[in-house]
Amino acid sequence: MYKLQLESSALALSGRVTRDDVPAFLIEARDILKGKQPRALDLSGLEYLDSAGVAGLEELILELKARVPELKIIPSTPEVEQVRQTFKDSDQPVPKPVSPGPFESLGESILQGLAGFKEAFVLCSELAWWSLAGLFDKKGQRKGSFTAQGVLLGYNALPVVCLLSFIIGFILSLQSAAQLKIYGGNVFLPDLLAVTLVREMGPLITAIIVAGRSGSAIASEIATMQVSEEIDALRMMAINPLRYVVVPKFHAITVVMPLLVVFAIIVGELGGLIIGMSMLDLSLTMFVSRSIEIIALKDILISLGKSIVFAWLIVVIGAYYGFRVKGGAEGVGKATTASVVAAIFAVVIADAIFSLFYLA
């Protein structure tokens, strides 16, 4: 425990000053010194200081010197003085980095946006080239990677895609049935459901699920490879990382995404069929035949075409955020989150554009 005493014109500090004493020590010193201007600080009775004790003492000396610039310090024992020397602050605080002004920030964001756009363009063109080349020349790709990625991105996503599509088909039909029943339009449920699922909900819901599930997996896998220098290692082995890592995913998702959409539509119809048969007294034959009649070949082709575009967007965005990751594990998390948000956003925008073309 420390002791502070003001004797004639000297402030005497003795005993031990540790981190637990410093707050009380500084308050007590300020109380004692109110209106006083001691000429000396006597540390000769000081027995022990830890690093927080040194910091507290430095604060006191700074305050005393502000009152009496020519303050005399009577040193303590050599051992305590050595500790003071080791933990003495340089009194030259490191200046905080200056944060940029609004115009500088705006300019920086625009430049970063342009650089990002350029990177994305280069990535897309390289990916397009290597994906085409990869169809004819399997060199530079791991053996069996197409199948492995197909299982990962397609087969493993099937249960969740089917479950959600079933629920969506079920809910859509449930909500529509309540309205159709009022106007006696029971017979239109299969038409409504088939058009909604084939043209919009099938590809869109599947793409959103795949973006959340597989898009995040793509981004985090590539980002982890980037921060752990695996991508650099591939480059040093004269292997194009894009060709080795991304192209198999690109090929696999191009094949599995339309298949997932087909499953989503069929299972969604199944959800609607349950409502049609149980609430609107529709027969199985009637439900199936009306659903098939209302769908044109054009609808199916556009639906599958859409799903392929969505799949490409998901892979490109996942790869883009994965490759440009910065920092360690935290960067991986940020890249994954950003890729999922961007992929869902891009899918919805692309869907809107498709709808405009379709109506035109």
Add this chain to the structure above:
Amino acid sequence: MNKIEPIISVRGLEAGYADRVILKDIDVDIWPGEVTVILGGSGCGKTTLLKNILRLQEPYRGSVKFWGQEVLKMDEPSFNQVLRQVGMLFQNGALLNSISVLDNVAIPLEQHTKLSRRVIERIIRVKLRLVGLSHAIHMLPSELSGGMKKRAGLARAMVMDPRVLFCDEPSAGLDPLTSAALDDLILDLKQQLNMSIVMVTHELASIHRVADRVIFLEAGAMLFHGTLTEAKQAGIPAIERFFEAGRFE
């Protein structure tokens, strides 16, 4: 005359991962004001020993006492009181990535003391100067090199002036000058604050500079526990090979 007691006493420690036993029947004493170096080849269980002493992993059996208190059966609040007197430097620094070096080093002081922010910042400036990182105070961990992360981790480990400091390979990846400066700092902490230091290291130069006592592990078993001179004279082939491999005259 007061009898000097070990600050940490490990008895019959057996530990591992799942069914794989890594450490067998380890008996270790860590003495106050000494630098104890844990030596041994890669994969012999050095880091596992540190983690089990600090309960970052639960050992299969055995006893670990800090200042005479058994800690393996201690509840969390009591063990946290013990941990407030312990510092740990992890192999890669283990800094929180989302906050600056300043805020990383400030965590223990902010959480466990009533010091004002001004005094805390003063302490941190000093600790960062001691590890040669004054210029990096406002940087994020992602902006630091591996060696800098490790030094920032050391600043955080010693910010509370712990009674015992554990260091997992403090000089690995550092240049010889920084490594020597780090050894000098460890000796200063030992002499001036009577801190006890437990180090895992492979650096022979560092071992010769700082070690008061060495523990030599091989394949999870303790081959030797004593002073460096005794270790060299013990006539144990594994230890002789270890020191022989590092000679470059």
